[in-house]
Amino acid sequence: MRIFSGIKPTGDTTLGNYSGGFRQYAATQEQGEAFFCIVDLHAITVEYDPVALHERTLDLFSMLVATGLDPDRTTVFAQSHVTAHAEASWLLGAVTGYGQLGRMTQFKEKGDQQEFVASALFNYPVLMAGDILLYQSDIVPIGDDQRQHLELSRDIAERFNSRFGHVFTVPDGVYPEVGARIMSLQDPLAKMGKTGSSEQGTIYLLDEPDAIMRKFKSAVTDSGRDVRRAEDKPGVSNLIDIMAVATGRTPESVEEEYGDAGYGTFKEAVGEAVVELIAPIRTRYDELRADEGELLRLLGVGADKARAAAAPTLERMYEAMGFVRL
Incomplete structure (x- = not known):
């Protein structure tokens, strides 16, 4: 069984992240070959601070391990360290409908909040599909708010397979039976998220x-x-x-x-x-965050493992689509 999931290095991690994501990650790593990705390329779809991106990436890696992921048995890595993700995204754009992307709820919500709407914000669900499909993922443990993105990934996989021959496993989502979507303590109709939630309504994992x-x-x-x-x-x-x-x-x-x-x-x-x-x-x-050298070493180990796992699928994509390979 192949398992994949990813999380953006933006904002401070919350109880909602733990409930909908981290605890699932730790549990599902016991079920097969697991890949958990810090999706830093997704973090640049809106205006961001480069220094903060660097620090948040290391923060999030530390938190993933602190909440139960074991880098010795599970591949934990940063998306930008595996160039196959960006390549797969471009190739999958050929089988993704413009209308599908325009209907994505998060694009509409985030786009309304931006003075400048980057094309990356519109296209990033294709990158997300590439993240998942590169690893021939059988299951994707995610929170309830990511259902629409997973369904798009499934559609993209099926369309690619239908047009170019069977290349991708069509993944299934795994959602927590309880706590798939933890809400704000001050507004129980709004999600407790890393960004956009009130301070008083959000429990951060580093709160005193x-x-x-x-x-x-x-x-x-x-x-x-x-x-x-x-x-x-x-x-x-x-x-x-x-x-x-x-x-x-x-x-x-x-x-x-x-x-x-x-x-x-x-x-x-x-x-x-x-x-x-x-x-x-x-x-x-x-303890983990205090040793940045060790964090970088572990990220390097994860990147090497992820590159090796993603390479065969990327090669099959190029061959199926008719590219000349050397």
């Missing part, structure tokens, strides 16, 4: 315990006092999902224990559980 507790104590809840999930109670439902993720329990068992506890008691309990979850992650992250 006191800051985490303050944020949970001020979390927006709903009318009533019973701690149970419901469509008309997005705030409480979000807190229940966070508690389930932090403790490894089911939402139903959380409801059973805290159903009549009241919102104040429950918010404090969720905060304490998250503090306990994050504490060893922060400790391990600090």
Whole structure:
């Protein structure tokens, strides 16, 4: 089984990243040959700071390892270190419809926020497809917000295979049963993201315990006092999902224990559980991030492994499309 997923080195990593991504990565690496990519080329689709990109890449690599990825058994690498990704993106552009890209939700949302809309923002879903398809990925562990991108990748793979012969495995998405999309503590209808979310509504994986507790104590809840999930109670439902993720329990068992506890008691309990979850992650992250030389060495090892894995697929693409090869 081949496994692939990627994450952008932008913003500070959050509890939402852990819930929808990192914990899945650590779990799925046990299921087969896994590739996890820091998609730094995706980070330049909007205005960015080059110095921050450099630092964020090393930050994110440290966090991926701190949350459970093992570089000795899993290929963890930076996208820009494997030029096959950029090449595959150009080739796949030949089987990607303009209309499909224009309908991508994230393009429309991010484009509306930019004074200058780069063509890279429009085209980056093709690059994402290349990321996934180069490794003949069987499964892609991702958060709920990436469903549309994976479906496009599947469409591109099927269209390429139909036109040029079978080259790609058509991948399936793997989504967390609980916590696929963690929402802001201040606006439970908005995703808790690395960018664009309120500070008070976002739990960062490097937050101090006191800051985490303050944020949970001020979390927006709903009318009533019973701690149970419901469509008309997005705030409480979000807190229940966070508690389930932090403790490894089911939402139903959380409801059973805290159903009549009241919102104040429950918010404090969720905060304490998250503090306990994050504490060893922060400790391990600090240890890793302090040794930049070792991080660069490990990234080099990952890049070598990724290049070797991607090369056969890229060669098959060129041959299937009719290019003269030397």
